[in-house]
Amino acid sequence: MMPKSPRIWQLAERRYRLLGSRCTACGKTSVGPRNVCPACGSEDVETVQLPSTGTVYSYTVVHALPAERERYGPYIMAIVELEDGTRVTSEIVDCEPEDVKIGMPVELAFRVIGQESEEGIIYYGYKFRPLVFRKTN
Amino acid sequence: MSVFNDKKTAIVGYGSYIPRYRIKIESIAHAWGEPLEMLRGLRVQEISVKGRDEDQVTIAVEAARNALRRAPEVSAKEIGAIYSGSESKPYAVKPTSTIVAAAIGAPLSVRLADYEFACKGGTEAIISCISQARSGMIKYGLAIAADCSQSLPGDVLEYTASAGGSAFIIGHGSGDPIAYFEGQYSVGTDTPDFWRRDLIKYPRHGGRFTGEPAYFRHVMAAASGLMRELNMKPEDFDYIVPHQPNGSFPVEVAKRLGFSESKVLPGLLSPIVGNFYSGSSPTGLCRVLDQAKPGQRILLVSFGSGAGSDAFSIVVADGIERKRDLAPKVEDYVERKKYVDYSVYARFWGKIAF
Structure with missing residues (x-):
């Protein structure tokens, strides 16, 4: 199997820091650095740091685990609406499936996303967790 | 030193x-x-x-x-x-x-x-x-x-x-x-109290041997050496934060050094969250910073098996009042x-x- 290192490296910055793009023409933001605005097609796009807090816009609980998450256990996948309105798909951690709610405030977390194998590269990146520290955010 | x-x-x-x-x-x-x-x-x-x-x-x-x-x-x-x-x-x-x-x-x-x-x-x-x-x-x-x-x-x-x-x-x-640093003092010896061999998943240790010749000897030598060089006594410090392999060693070592229990308890985390190994005494320091006042003095003493200790004298500065609430406190995570x-x-x- 080809090592995934180059692809992991390519995605690391956006996954680690939740970088996004802002279109200077229409003002829309989206997840990940981009060359073209997905909303208006403008090429005047700048890379920006997306907000670290938001709310759960929608979610599902995954019970049929993908092969790379064998023995991980059920997990929550959500669309999180960030403070600036940008929506990002993310796992919700530090929360039991029965406790997740639409509208629940969440904050950025840094977690293991997966790994090639026991011998391979570990992928890290953003997930979200219930906002515990409202007073400090 | x-x-x-x-x-x-x-x-x-x-x-x-x-x-x-x-x-x-x-x-x-x-x-x-x-x-x-x-x-x-x-x-x-x-x-x-x-x-x-x-x-x-x-x-x-x-x-x-x-x-x-x-x-x-x-x-x-x-x-x-x-x-x-x-x-x-x-x-x-x-x-x-x-x-x-x-x-x-x-x-x-x-x-x-x-x-x-x-x-x-x-x-x-x-x-x-x-x-x-x-x-x-x-x-x-x-x-x-x-x-x-x-x-x-x-x-x-x-x-x-x-x-x-x-x-x-x-x-x-x-x-x-x-908080600013006033001084630093380290000690080190060849003491096989706790180790993990290459490619071995879990560390091994010498049981009771991890106490007197390892933890107590090194923590006390580093703390005493620092106080001697700075010409200070336990009374000059408001807090002591030793390494916390369990809940009893830090209290005992503070007592042996001449510190009252009230000076070790604010930074003592091991009874409620355990031993973070490298993160143990540094997180105890953070818990003290979360509650300390400007001008107060902290004695931080780490211990690493093998073995050695690093001691620091740290004085809290005015910035603590402006910055303490900008991030979650240790207690927020404990709770x-x-x-x-x-x-x-x-x-x-x-x-x-x-």
Whole structure:
């Protein structure tokens, strides 16, 4: 199997820091650095740091685990609406499936996303967790 | 021994992180059929447990981000060195500090390395940042002390080994100081009290031998040496934060050094979250900073098996009042908890072999 290192490296910055793009023409933001605005097609796009807090816009609980998450256990996948309105798909951690709610405030977390194998590269990146520290955010 | 008379080398940002999960030592004892009375001497009630997707790197990044929150005047681009101290790096070869650098947006021109000295790799990282900031090699350094402490299933270490850590941004004459360093003193010997051989998953230890010739000898020598060089006595300090392998050793060593129990309890975390290995005494320091007043003096003493100790005299500065509430406090993480039983703990830790 080809090592995934180059692809992991390519995605690391956006996954680690939740970088996004802002279109200077229409003002829309989206997840990940981009060359073209997905909303208006403008090429005047700048890379920006997306907000670290938001709310759960929608979610599902995954019970049929993908092969790379064998023995991980059920997990929550959500669309999180960030403070600036940008929506990002993310796992919700530090929360039991029965406790997740639409509208629940969440904050950025840094977690293991997966790994090639026991011998391979570990992928890290953003997930979200219930906002515990409202007073400090 | 180093004495810093200029009051300029300072912590300008600090932050901690503790995972959400806890296991009571009753649950561990139940799994192994150990009578609880045998464990009373540890003075530990429960320990933190890493989540299924957490490791030493994720804890280091969370702590580093909290340290940056408490240093709003510092841009990640101004950090010239990142040193991570740990004995539970997920990679044997590839520094944790490289991943932290990318996660916080450090510049390309940054000096990165990981330290290992059992439970005192974190204070080694602090010493490197102090010396490089004082020499002018860097404007700010980021020192990280974090571990997902390993323990052999069924071993007495399971009742204390936990997960957590802290990070410190250190500068010299720059930034808004939270606390400045007055002096530093280290000791080291060849003492085989606790070790982990190459390619072996869990550490081994010498049982009772980890006490007198290891922990007590080194912590007392470093603390006494520092006080002697600074011409200070226990009465000159408001707090003492020794390494915390369990709940009894730190209290006992403070007593032997002449400190009252009231000076060790504010930074004592091991009874309620366990031993973070490299992150143990540094996170105790953060808990003290969360409540200390400007002008108060703290004696921090790490201990790393093998063995050695690093002692620091630290004086709290005015910046603490402006910065304390900019990030979660240690207590916020202590109070955020969900209990798991031994089977879930073992699953999260990957202790169930197939």
